[in-house]
Amino acid sequence: MFKTKFLRPPGAVKESEFVKKCIRCGKCQQICPYNSIVLTSWENPFYFGLPYIIARKKPCYLCMKCPPVCPSGALDRTLVDKNKVKMGIARINRDTCWAYQGSFCRACFMNCPIFDKALKMTDELLPVVIEKYCVGCGICENVCPVEPSAIIVEPLKD
Amino acid sequence: MKDFFKGKFTLTRRLFQIGTFLFFLAVYYTSHKQSFLLGTFYSFKLGPIHIVDPFIYLTYLGRNLLKADLFVWTVTGFLIPLLIAFLFGRVFCSWICPYNFLYEILDFLKTHLFRKKPLIYFEASPKSKKVWLALALALGIFIPPFPYYILMPGLLSVLLHQLVLHLYSFILFSLLLILMVLFVDLFFKKRIWCKFICPTGLILGMARWKGGLRIIKRKDLTCKECALCSFECPLGLTPHLGNHLEDCYNCGRCVDICKGLRKKENPLDFKFL
Numbered sequence: 102m103f104k105t106k107f108l109r110p111p112g113a114v115k116e117s118e119f120v121k122k123c124i125r126c127g128k129c130q131q132i133c134p135y136n137s138i139v140l141t142s143w144e145n146p147f148y149f150g151l152p153y154i155i156a157r158k159k160p161c162y163l164c165m166k167c168p169p170v171c172p173s174g175a176l177d178r179t180l181v182d183k184n185k186v187k188m189g190i191a192r193i194n195r196d197t198c199w200a201y202q203g204s205f206c207r208a209c210f211m212n213c214p215i216f217d218k219a220l221k222m223t224d225e226l227l228p229v230v231i232e233k234y235c236v237g238c239g240i241c242e243n244v245c246p247v248e249p250s251a252i253i254v255e256p257l258k259d
Numbered sequence: 260m261k262d263f264f265k266g267k268f269t270l271t272r273r274l275f276q277i278g279t280f281l282f283f284l285a286v287y288y289t290s291h292k293q294s295f296l297l298g299t300f301y302s303f304k305l306g307p308i309h310i311v312d313p314f315i316y317l318t319y320l321g322r323n324l325l326k327a328d329l330f331v332w333t334v335t336g337f338l339i340p341l342l343i344a345f346l347f348g349r350v351f352c353s354w355i356c357p358y359n360f361l362y363e364i365l366d367f368l369k370t371h372l373f374r375k376k377p378l379i380y381f382e383a384s385p386k387s388k389k390v391w392l393a394l395a396l397a398l399g400i401f402i403p404p405f406p407y408y409i410l411m412p413g414l415l416s417v418l419l420h421q422l423v424l425h426l427y428s429f430i431l432f433s434l435l436l437i438l439m440v441l442f443v444d445l446f447f448k449k450r451i452w453c454k455f456i457c458p459t460g461l462i463l464g465m466a467r468w469k470g471g472l473r474i475i476k477r478k479d480l481t482c483k484e485c486a487l488c489s490f491e492c493p494l495g496l497t498p499h500l501g502n503h504l505e506d507c508y509n510c511g512r513c514v515d516i517c518k519g520l521r522k523k524e525n526p527l528d529f530k531f532l
């Protein structure tokens with residue numbers, strides 16, 4: 102009934118700790134220049150006030166402004182390198198992805214900020230996620246032309 | 260409450276309250292462009308210092324115990340409200356808290372529009388307040404979202420920010436919580452929420468030092484026992500009996516009323532040290 106998987110802002114500690122640590126002050130939401138971060142309410146009242154990202158609406162553009170303003174250590178405030186972020190891992194649904202259906206599409210590949218590392222095109226045709234490099238920012242999920250998105254970021258588990 | 264602005268302290272206080280509101284609005288409209296001033300009443304960022312609500316921070320420490328992030332600027336910030344409360348009493352409640360401001364506006368309208376007696380009278384002993392505070396801390400430690408449901412100043416300022424961002428689903432949710440509390444508060448004898456329930460207010464009240472800023476009734480000047488001050492006290496206390504100290508949040512309303520009565524002889528006054 103309630104949403105339980107949330108994509109946390111970059112630098113978030115693991116989920117079970119994040120729930121305890123974040124004091125829900127909303128500073129990460131305030132500083133985000135893209136308004137990527139929203140706060141939980143009806144989606145799951147138990148997580149009331151916790152910040153998360155709805156990648157399909159607005160992904161994280163990895164500007165790295167939010168970790169340093171966090172007062173509670175819920176976001177690692179020393180994190181500056183966007184390549185070291187790990188919010189989740191993108192997964193391609195090969196049954197709906199246009200490239201796998203035989204059309205030509207490279208929307209996710211072209212927009213991935215960890216360019217040509219997190220997403221690779223095999224034979225210049227089929228996108229594959231390289232889990233080691235994918236930071237989980239959700240830009241690919243956001244730009245995918247298929248509805249619903251054929252590439253979805255799965256938030257990290259504990 | 261009959262007059263909203265009349266009196267020296269009341270006028271200053273209203274300017275403070277309106278100023279706080281405008282200040283937060285300014286912070287929210289500029290928060291994308293600067294990181295010097297950020298936050299809500301849960302936790303406010305002033306340069307490197309994160310001023311944190313004592314109740315929120317205590318439950319945070321309890322929830323994380325050994326794993327708590329003892330960031331030096333947050334720990335400093337946690338002590339600031341306690342220090343202010345130690346010296347000046349619960350001035351946060353009367354001079355800054357947006358919930359108090361909202362309530363005072365409604366209370367003002369209520370006296371002018373309805374003139375009804377409260378439906379339910381309720382008083383709590385100091386001991387039961389301590390028991391409730393301990394319970395609230397325990398609930399906050401074991402149920403992480405609990406403190407955020409009952410923190411009115413925090414809810415209101417977050418609500419304001421969501422208005423700026425046009426995130427209406429969150430607004431509806433927290434508006435419901437705030438209305439519930441207001442509903443309770445308006446029907447009970449004055450301010451059950453602020454006097455007995457709000458954990459932040461209770462903690463600030465306990466941090467108060469007896470020699471700090473307080474209202475006194477001077478013995479050398481005669482009191483007419485008109486009890487106007489007690490009618491006007493937003494917390495429903497009885498300053499004319501001189502037994503109001505414990506819950507009083509130093510708003511100065513009673514002093515203003517008393518000073519307005521007679522120019523020279525006014526037994527009620529602020530005292531510091």
Ligand code: SF4
Binds near residue numbers: 134160
């Ligand atoms: S890194 Fe930048 S874009 Fe991403 S959530 Fe934080 S502030 Fe927003």
Ligand code: SF4
Binds near residue numbers: 124172
């Ligand atoms: S800044 Fe940190 S503590 Fe505040 S809401 Fe964001 S993650 Fe939570």
Ligand code: SF4
Binds near residue numbers: 191239254
């Ligand atoms: S694959 Fe998607 S989620 Fe992963 S880094 Fe690239 S754009 Fe971000």
Ligand code: SF4
Binds near residue numbers: 503513
């Ligand atoms: S006793 Fe006086 S200063 Fe204290 S809360 Fe009542 S009116 Fe305000």
